[in-house]
Amino acid sequence: MSTELKVSQTNLYNTDFVLWIETTVEQLRQQNYTHVDWENLLEELEHMARRERKSLKSNLIIIFLHLLKWQYQPLGRTGSWRGSLREHRRRIKEDLNDSPSLVPYLQQVCTDCYENARAQAADETGLPLETFPIHCPYSIEQALNSDYLPD
Structure with a gap:
């Protein structure tokens, strides 16, 4: 060239x-x-994969956040929390259907996502961080189950 x-x-x-x-x-x-333009094409393809993984993490954090708020702030439960759970669960399911290779990645980042959601839940609810379990109380299956809401 x-x-x-x-x-x-x-x-x-x-x-x-x-x-x-x-x-x-x-x-x-x-x-x-x-x-x-191979150099930029390869860079863009790598960026696309990173963007998909970041999106998956972001959606999982939001799911964990709303599950925690639902469970530990029951008087604040709103339809918007339920709607947000449905939306972000749907996004993850679509991503996993489109790219099944992301399933192991989802398992890999679960702990980090929960830790982020836990800290954000404390910030948003005003409850002490210690209110929320250190280890994620929800399985991936529960987190993605459109009917699951913790007591």
């Missing part, structure tokens, strides 16, 4: 991301592999 073409593709990547994607897709469809 000529230096001029490489500079042009990098410039396109930096100035018009959507056009860069469309151009890259077209080059791949035409099997014009010598003109593909």
Whole structure:
């Protein structure tokens, strides 16, 4: 690939991301592999995988947060908490259906997600951190079960 073409593709990547994607897709469809901006394409693919994992963690934190608030602040229970649980459970289920390889990752980050949710639950409820169990009282199955609400 000529230096001029490489500079042009990098410039396109930096100035018009959507056009860069469309151009890259077209080059791949035409099997014009010598003109593909491989460096940025590989970087974007890696970024996509990281973004999927971050989204999964964020949704799991929110689920744990609302389960804790539901259980330990019963007078504050609202439909919005229930709706948030349903929404974030749905998002995780869709992500796992689209990418089953994320299932082991979900198990791997469960403890960290719970620790984050526990701290946030204390912040949001005003209850002492010690109110909430140190170890996650919910299984992944319970957390993702659309009918599960702790007593």
